[in-house]
Amino acid sequence: MTDNDTILSLRGIAKTFGEKVALKRVDLDVRRGEVHVICGENGAGKSTLMNILAGIHQPSAGEIVLNGEPVRIPDPIAASAHGIGMVHQHFTLVPSMTVAENLFLGRQPRRLGLFSDRAAMVDRARELSLRYNFGLDPNAPVGQLSVGQRQRVEILKALAFDAKLLILDEPTAVLTPPEVDELLQVIDGLRARGRTILFITHKLREVKSVSDRVTVIRHGESISTHRTADVSEADIARDMVGRDVFLVGRKGDGAARSFGAPVLKLDRVSMTNSHGRLLLDAISFDVRAGEVMGIAGVDGNGQTELSEAIAGLMAIQGGAIELCGRDVTRASVAERQEAGLGFIPEDRLDRGLGVTMSVAENVAATNYSRAGILRHGFVDRGRLDAFAASKIKEFDVRGAQASTPVGWLSGGNMQKVVIARELERDPALLVVCQPTRGLDIGASEFVHERILAAADRGHAVLLISSELSEIFALSDRIGVMYSGRLMRVLDRAVADEATVGTLMNGGEAVAA
């Protein structure tokens, strides 16, 4: 390989934030005109690496060689001057501004040296959109575009400044399946025009079809680089984790297991947003005692709304919800908890925890009277701390004392605090959403064990996850959601990934 083939080389890149090591040593060669995937678990250092290339962070050690020249990238402007364009996972668009204004944000063409040259911006935006066949209206405010269109604005923004190397950070995470297909076509088109694309993801599956090579990063180190065609997903997964992945699974034969009476019953539950769009479309199913019901689906197909409707955080416009024989359709969160609801929300930091509050206060939040923390109606500090200490021990919450602010813990330990709190009530129904999102493998295994143990004790579990492997490993029955509808409920024994995958993309499965 000559220097001419290699557009970008990273040599021993390291990055520390204070005492925390984000990147230990990363070596990477990206060839001109290839689609290169960087795979790694959450927390492996992918984002840090990309932020270094985008000029947002400076490496603590190592060398960036671009087109054969060692370079420094002090800020995003320098990155784009070097021909590096970055498409962030969280869009960096200003909603009230038009497509054209966003494309030229921070570098507008000027008239008389002082004023914005709007006409030039609009013309250039239109020309760019046409050239790459993006179909964007330069004068449309970005706030009114769909997620897929916004992503195309982001890509166009990078291309507008002639990015030779385009970095896409987890671009599929926010897209619906048809939008993912469109994105892959866009990527294919860009490669055909000689652009180099660096694709960051932890889901190789989605991008395997368009990628040329893949580099795996683990714990801040580059582990391996392969031609995509030569490796299987299992190989990649092993490199990502560092050992053979052992998934906790439902023990025994699912068909032989007997379940109790229905704990949760949904009857034609419907939810619409203010624009009249159906978020949940007449969803009916029930979950029986001792059973794990998995809900699969690509993010954004109504799973969040479903969980919040059951938890009492969003109102439904039609249908009924019954919990342990009680109609809780109009009940408050507290009333549902009383009726037997345990809820592990999908976003720990947003819904699950008060991050500046102590571990004790978080784990006690719903349990003051139940756990005997109150004495004569007042909080007994000694009992509160003792309760927290027992939960910290029981759930192996590492690095925590009762008084530690919960936000200081790692993601896995935070999740344990949430689970400890919700299981304390011994809820008849446990609604679990994306329970291992952002967790490392060890913590994921712990969480999975706890969920299964709850089901074995006779709790009904509703597991909502966009990770198919998780759904398959834990569920007794699998429901698939697409576009607010519950497409089908399958028994685990007869479900296979192909069927579920088709249903997740809105297709009707032939075999059931």
Place this chain on the structure above:
Amino acid sequence: MDIQSLLASVLEQSTPILLAALAAMITLRANILNVAVEGMMLVAAFTAIAVGNATGSASLAFLAAVAAAILMSQLLALLTLRFSADFIVAGLGINLLAAGGTLFALERFYNSPGGLRPPSFPDVWHIPDGSLSFVPFLGRILEGQSFIVILALLAVPATAVFLYQTPTGANLRAAGEDEHAARSAGIRVGLMKALAVGISGLLSGLAGAQLAMDKLHFFLPDMTSGRGFIGLAATLFGGGLPWMTAAASFLFGFFGALGDRLQAFAIPSQFVLMLPYIAAILGLTFARWRAHRRNRPARLPGHQTT
């Protein structure tokens, strides 16, 4: 009392409010609720009288007033942007510092805590009477107004052009609306906010100078008496848009002029003077209510999640 002289007095009374409103508007567009306009105006008013008294020069007094307000604004910017002080707390601190500092200076240097009334004070330039007689109707309203009034009127289109027609204005709005997006576009967000605060200092300085130098020619402790807050109210009422903000300022200035006149009819002036503040609360509530109706989050009765 004819309509033109009423409008002339509305214009004169509205000018400090208009300038304060534009000052608050610029920072609001950078996502800063600027409660310090009041204090910056007060410092400007004091500086104008103090420098005018000492030098006898109207231009020096005017320039010093504006400079003093800009200095205050940059003190605020330094503490909030560089030392991450809370904007509202620090802004209230600027107000207290302005009130305390001017009072302290009155006691210390002039030995008169009641105020500073120079025996003679240089006059600023006013549009000469009769010079605009060729302009129908408007001419007589503008005649006799100070040049700061003219500057204030020009400041409305100027801020509009700045915000919507210049790259810097676009960067400032981006920094206010989505810091993350602005930063990754290479915009220096802190600098944009400091600029917004600086411009609001400039406009507040004009407001304070107009207040002290146009007709009164003296300084009293707390002489701004809430005009900075009325300006803030006008900005919020006008939704942070230049022309709407100007319209709200004139409306509120009209209330003020009305309050003075109604006292003659035994209607308590306090109720009229309250109107801008009530209008701001109602206007804001109404705007939020409409937004709320438009995308009402699905929620349970009595249990909404905001």
Place this chain on the structure above:
Amino acid sequence: MNEAARSFLRAIGAPLGAIALTMALGFLLVASITDEPVQAYRDLLFANFDSLGNFALFLNRATPLTLIALGVIFSFRAGVFNVGGEGQLYAGAIAATVVGVFFADLPAVILLPLAVAAGIAAGAFLGWIPGVLKVRLAVDEVVTTLMLNTIVLLFTSYLVNQVIRDTSAYGAVSRMVAKSIWLPPMPGVPGATSGFLVAVVLALVTWVVLFRTEWGAQLRAAGINLRFANAVGVPANRRIISAMLVAGGLAGLAGALYVLGIGHRFEQNFSPAYGLVGLTCALLARIHPIGALATALFYAMMLNGAAYMQISTDVPRSLVNLLTGLLVLLMTARLRKSGLRG
């Protein structure tokens, strides 16, 4: 050093730094004015203890400050940036005055509770408005409380000038409230209002309520993360509105106790920005009720001591106003630079 002590030091480090810096800047200023800066500072801080009379005035200053700071603590802990203390204080004072003036014929056993209740209710009402608007419509509470401050000031100005004015007195003051409901002085300190004892007791009560009851835990949860509070079944909106009712009620009580215990009538401009200074005390104390009692005492010491300083040296008493401004300006600043480039 154990963890509790370390976190305590961390908590009080920054406010102490702001106070020290302000006092140091003030000392430089004083030194540039007078030859006796040490004497001036001694008077500013410690002349309050020279006589029982001075001490009484000092306690009278501390009473409204403490109560307002406690109110601010309730609202801030519930996540409401309530800067309406001044308006709530005035509302409480005028309501107690109106009751005390118009129902002067009632027996004291009825009139006194009625006047206090009126003050609390008026303040609470003023806290309720921004609370409800924030919870129901997400109207910014800073704006509403700021605007309400001026509205209330204007309204009280109308009442005191046009309705209950004491025409025989100089300045805009109301008629006296019935003498039967004047609060007794503090035992042992004639001239000091017994309202101070109320403030001390309420500081303790506030601490218990916020940190030792489930209600307080729910209120704080709502303030820290509303979506979290909702998810764990806390009726967060009700807690926030309650917090604002209590906050307004405490500031209203401050006004009522001022009228009944100190002023005995409503005086226009009776407050040297107690609302903002009370907010300052609360923030300096890291919104902790016991700490706020301490900062309120410190502040009362300065506010009151300034008068003695002016008499004994030629330093203007408005030095205190200037120092307050400096302190408020500095107190939320962090020494760690954030940098303009961020």
